[in-house]
Amino acid sequence: MATATMANQDEQRPSGKERGGGAEASKGSGEPPQASRFQVHKPGEGYATRLGMMVVLMSYAGYACHHWFYNWVYIRGFFEGLFSGTFLGFLTYWMFDATAANVIASAGVVVLATGAFVASYYYIYLKRTSAEFLIKTDGELAKVTWPKTTPWFRTDTQVWGATYVVLLVIAILTLYVFGIDMVFQWIANNVFYGGRS
Numbered sequence: 001m002a003t004a005t006m007a008n009q010d011e012q013r014p015s016g017k018e019r020g021g022g023a024e025a026s027k028g029s030g031e032p033p034q035a036s037r038f039q040v041h042k043p044g045e046g047y048a049t050r051l052g053m054m055v056v057l058m059s060y061a062g063y064a065c066h067h068w069f070y071n072w073v074y075i076r077g078f079f080e081g082l083f084s085g086t087f088l089g090f091l092t093y094w095m096f097d098a099t100a101a102n103v104i105a106s107a108g109v110v111v112l113a114t115g116a117f118v119a120s121y122y123y124i125y126l127k128r129t130s131a132e133f134l135i136k137t138d139g140e141l142a143k144v145t146w147p148k149t150t151p152w153f154r155t156d157t158q159v160w161g162a163t164y165v166v167l168l169v170i171a172i173l174t175l176y177v178f179g180i181d182m183v184f185q186w187i188a189n190n191v192f193y194g195g196r197s
Contacts, residue, residue, distance in 0.1 A: 040125045046135035050124050053134060057124075061116030065109040072105055 080092045094100050123130045 038126065041128050041131040042135055046131070046138035049134045049138035049141065050131070053124055054120055057116065057120040061113055061120070064116065065112050068108045068112055069105045072108055073101070076101075 076092065076095045079095075080089075083089045083092055095104065124134065125131060
């Protein structure tokens with residue numbers, strides 16, 4: 001009798017596919033839904049660190065764009081030297097046209113800037129592991145007891161004491177490196193180059 005009752009209950013119980021099936025059935029009902037690939041990971045958290053990292057990466061991108069715009073002609077010279085002695089020399093002739101050169105320089109800047117922005121935004125805001133690292137970094141920085149900065153010019157504040165020590169150490173290390181450099185320069189000039197300066 002008990003066996004028949006259990007069999008009837010098993011028949012009435014919905015199967016895994018009817019309940020949602022597979023991996024979805026194993027998830028608890030309290031878990032949040034999966035985020036979209038293009039959704040910001042934990043928006044609003046780690047704001048300062050994420051924004052600071054974005055500014056740093058965009059500064060590097062700006063330098064790369066500037067470098068490309070004014071120095072891409074070295075790449076043109078490389079390809080000209082590579083193909084000039086062969087029957088493929090005609091492939092580089094069009095790059096010496098002023099209009100084509102401006103288009104290449106400008107298009108390179110646009111491609112570099114766009115690629116750098118998309119990659120930076122992806123790793124800082126969308127990719128879970130790197131975004132989580134920056135969020136935790138921001139949390140750790142919030143725990144730091146920063147020295148009081150007002151009034152910074154008074155000698156009894158923490159900032160003045162820390163600044164004084166840093167400046168003193170930098171001055172000592174500068175003199176030390178300068179002295180070692182002068183010694184090695186004197187040795188190199190008198191031993192290896194026979195007294196020539």
